[in-house]
Amino acid sequence: xxxARAERLVNLVLCLLSTRQYLTADKIRTIVPxxxxxxxxxxxxxxxxxxxxxxxxxxxxxxTGRNSVFDTVDGYRIARRDYELPDIDLxxxxxxxxxxxxxxWDSPDLAGAARGALLKLRAAGVDVHDExxxxxxxxxxxxxxxxxxxxxxxxxxxxxFEYRRHPGDATQRRTxxxxxxxxxxxxxxxxxxxxxxxAPRCFRMSRIVGDVRATGPAGVVRxxxxxxxxxxxxxxxxxxxxxxxxxxxxxxxxGRAQGLRRRARMLxxxxxxxxxxxxxxxxxxxxxxxxxWIAGHGPDxxxxxxxxxxxxxxxxxxxxxxxxxxxxxxxxVASARNEAVRT
Amino acid sequence: xxxxxxxxxxxxxxxxxxxxxxxxxxIDEAAADFGVTDTQLRRDLELLWMCGLPxxxxxxxxxxxxxxxxxxxxxxxxxNRPLRLSAAEATALVVALRALVDTPGVLDTDAVQRAxxxxxxxxxxxxxxEQTPMVVGLATREEAATATVRDALNRRRALRLRYYxxxxxxxxxxxxxxxxxxxxxxxxxxxxxxxxxxxxRFFRLDRIENVTLLDEPANPPAHARPTDVSAGLFxxxxxxxxxxxxxxxDAAWVSEYYPVDEVVExxxxxxxxxxxxxxxxxxxxxxxxxxxxxxVQEPxELAAALRRRARAAxxxxxxxxxx
Numbered sequence: 001x002x003x004a005r006a007e008r009l010v011n012l013v014l015c016l017l018s019t020r021q022y023l024t025a026d027k028i029r030t031i032v033p034x035x036x037x038x039x040x041x042x043x044x045x046x047x048x049x050x051x052x053x054x055x056x057x058x059x060x061x062x063x064t065g066r067n068s069v070f071d072t073v074d075g076y077r078i079a080r081r082d083y084e085l086p087d088i089d090l091x092x093x094x095x096x097x098x099x100x101x102x103x104x105w106d107s108p109d110l111a112g113a114a115r116g117a118l119l120k121l122r123a124a125g126v127d128v129h130d131e132x133x134x135x136x137x138x139x140x141x142x143x144x145x146x147x148x149x150x151x152x153x154x155x156x157x158x159x160x161f162e163y164r165r166h167p168g169d170a171t172q173r174r175t176x177x178x179x180x181x182x183x184x185x186x187x188x189x190x191x192x193x194x195x196x197x198x199a200p201r202c203f204r205m206s207r208i209v210g211d212v213r214a215t216g217p218a219g220v221v222r223x224x225x226x227x228x229x230x231x232x233x234x235x236x237x238x239x240x241x242x243x244x245x246x247x248x249x250x251x252x253x254x255g256r257a258q259g260l261r262r263r264a265r266m267l268x269x270x271x272x273x274x275x276x277x278x279x280x281x282x283x284x285x286x287x288x289x290x291x292x293w294i295a296g297h298g299p300d301x302x303x304x305x306x307x308x309x310x311x312x313x314x315x316x317x318x319x320x321x322x323x324x325x326x327x328x329x330x331x332x333v334a335s336a337r338n339e340a341v342r343t
Numbered sequence: 344x345x346x347x348x349x350x351x352x353x354x355x356x357x358x359x360x361x362x363x364x365x366x367x368x369x370i371d372e373a374a375a376d377f378g379v380t381d382t383q384l385r386r387d388l389e390l391l392w393m394c395g396l397p398x399x400x401x402x403x404x405x406x407x408x409x410x411x412x413x414x415x416x417x418x419x420x421x422x423n424r425p426l427r428l429s430a431a432e433a434t435a436l437v438v439a440l441r442a443l444v445d446t447p448g449v450l451d452t453d454a455v456q457r458a459x460x461x462x463x464x465x466x467x468x469x470x471x472x473e474q475t476p477m478v479v480g481l482a483t484r485e486e487a488a489t490a491t492v493r494d495a496l497n498r499r500r501a502l503r504l505r506y507y508x509x510x511x512x513x514x515x516x517x518x519x520x521x522x523x524x525x526x527x528x529x530x531x532x533x534x535x536x537x538x539x540x541x542x543x544r545f546f547r548l549d550r551i552e553n554v555t556l557l558d559e560p561a562n563p564p565a566h567a568r569p570t571d572v573s574a575g576l577f578x579x580x581x582x583x584x585x586x587x588x589x590x591x592x593d594a595a596w597v598s599e600y601y602p603v604d605e606v607v608e609x610x611x612x613x614x615x616x617x618x619x620x621x622x623x624x625x626x627x628x629x630x631x632x633x634x635x636x637x638x639v640q641e642p643x644e645l646a647a648a649l650r651r652r653a654r655a656a657x658x659x660x661x662x663x664x665x666x
Contacts, residue, residue, distance in 0.1 A: 003390060010355050010394040018396050018421050031397045058353060059429035084424035088465040093451060094458035100450070101439035101458075104479075106573045113435035115378070116353060120432070122376050123357035123425035125364030134496035135450055137443060137481055137526040138572060153476040154430075167595040167606055167614045183442075183479040186528030206599070229478045251663055258514050262507055262552060273662040292632035297512075298652040299659040314660060316634025321653035323638055323646065 008034030022075025107141030142188035145205045148212035155218040162209040179223035184233040191232045244283035249304040253277045256300035362416045433466035448485030482529040486548040505553035520563040536563035583619040587641040594636035
């Protein structure tokens with residue numbers, strides 16, 4: 001920003017803060033230094049409009065109105081109570097929490113906004129130190145869809161976008177009445193009412209393809225009372241402490257499969273195929289995950305029981321053992337894979 | 344969220360109240376607080392000195408008294424409080440504080456709660472999460488090692504760790520000099536100088552088997568810097584190998600869970616990805632677990648290693664059953 005413009009805008013703010021009367025644009029032109037130099041009315045009004053827009057962008061509450069019924073045009077003033085940050089006083093540990101919160105954002109927009117807030121708190125006399133702390137929470141940027149989605153939530157407008165449910169799927173056009181944007185475990189979602197499905201839905205922002213377009217009038221979307229956005233995305237995470245679904249007995253080769261061993265209880269020792277090992281027991285929460293995990297350890301981990309889990313593991317190993325020996329052309333692989341997937 | 348058109352105007356509007364609250368503040372300290380150079384701050388002060396109330400005579404202009412390196416406001420021209428928080432500023436701060444409230448055992452959530460109430464009041468934000476446009480769930484759990492790691496960071500002491508390294512499927516003992524506790528993507532990581540590896544390493548707290556606070560001070564070498572994680576914890580290294588894999592629908596999560604270079608949609612729920620890996624044994628473990636949901640296209644050595652390992656596993660399972 002040029003020095004002349006910055007000076008003019010500061011003077012404009014001081015002038016409008018100091019007046020109780022509404023000042024018309026013409027009056028402002030004669031009072032505030034910088035406007036008097038404009039050669040034509042047209043040039044002045046263009047400049048004044050730009051300046052007003054800039055102040056409003058910053059959140060300066062420009063009031064418009066007339067001092068009496070005889071006035072023919074609106075004037076401007078700034079109400080001090082709307083302009084000024086209320087008194088705030090933070091204890092040192094509270095100021096530290098605020099500094100930590102401001103550094104949560106690892107994305108330029110949100111980090112910039114948080115820095116702007118800290119600047120004002122410091123100007124209000126609060127000592128907020130912006131320095132590295134021992135514990136550092138971080139939330140990374142949300143990607144290109146974020147800005148349009150947040151704007152739509154704030155405006156209460158519906159949005160449409162192309163969405164890919166899973167990698168590999170074709171995209172689908174979705175129309176959503178967005179209730180909020182949500183970051184859960186570092187991943188960004190938009191939650192709302194899906195018009196086609198006529199049901200509440202969450203969408204991963206990273207799976208949105210192309211632009212998000214706002215549609216329909218503003219102010220029509222309202223989040224119903226009692227909706228918990230975090231619960232919509234995170235499910236029952238806070239209540240997840242249900243017990244294991246069962247236990248698995250495993251044979252683990254001596255000194256191997258540490259990832260399994262660290263969660264397992266020792267039952268005894270046994271030699272299999274001339275290899276020393278241990279019989280161990282492990283809690284199982286999700287069978288699919290357990291099968292994947294155990295199969296991954298190959299000959300170092302063998303399921304003793306239950307039988308059905310052993311079959312799941314052997315199924316995975318059999319598929320891996322019979323995978324095509326040469327790197328095949330994509331189309332062949334795809335058709336072979338399709339058969340495998342369907343059977 | 345729209346950023347300000349310019350950084351300078353917000354700074355100019357905040358500067359006079361800032362100086363009023365701190366008579367005789369050092370100019371370099373003020374410059375640091377505003378994140379600008381001393382030179383820029385002096386330019387800002389010179390500009391403000393030219394601004395004031397209508398009339399613009401000597402008694403109407405903002406007045407500052409300079410010492411050699413300090414400054415004091417003697418007339419504020421009515422600009423004695425900062426501007427209110429904008430909607431974007433209030434959202435950024437309030438949403439972040441609300442997220443931090445939900446990290447018991449990891450942060451001092453009592454102070455966060457008190458700070459949140461005060462910021463909400465000052466920002467004029469209703470004390471309710473009902474209509475907030477944005478919510479953040481960090482989902483950070485307190486792990487068994489969390490308290491000791493925090494203690495070590497606060498007291499700047501070294502730690503002895505028994506740690507499970509997933510990439511090598513191995514457990515090792517090491518002494519580390521803690522640098523910070525990073526909460527990222529629902530997990531807690533200790534970033535520390537590892538004396539064993541002689542480098543800066545991340546340690547996932549849920550993979551720390553055992554932790555002991557040592558009597559000796561934490562002393563990371565001067566060149567040990569925290570890692571820039573804005574692009575993710577793991578960045579591709581030049582010496583890594585590249586696998587080309589075709590994933591079935593039930594393995595599609597792999598391309599979102601691990602950093603991959605390229606995803607090509609093949610239709611029918613299939614996708615082809617290029618994925619870097621440092622350790623073949625780790626990659627084989629991943630692929631074995633995926634079973635029929637993955638096919639290795641490249642490199643052939645990886646495909647061969649996968650088949651060998653799968654056959655050995657089937658063989659071993661056969662022996663166990665026949666016992």
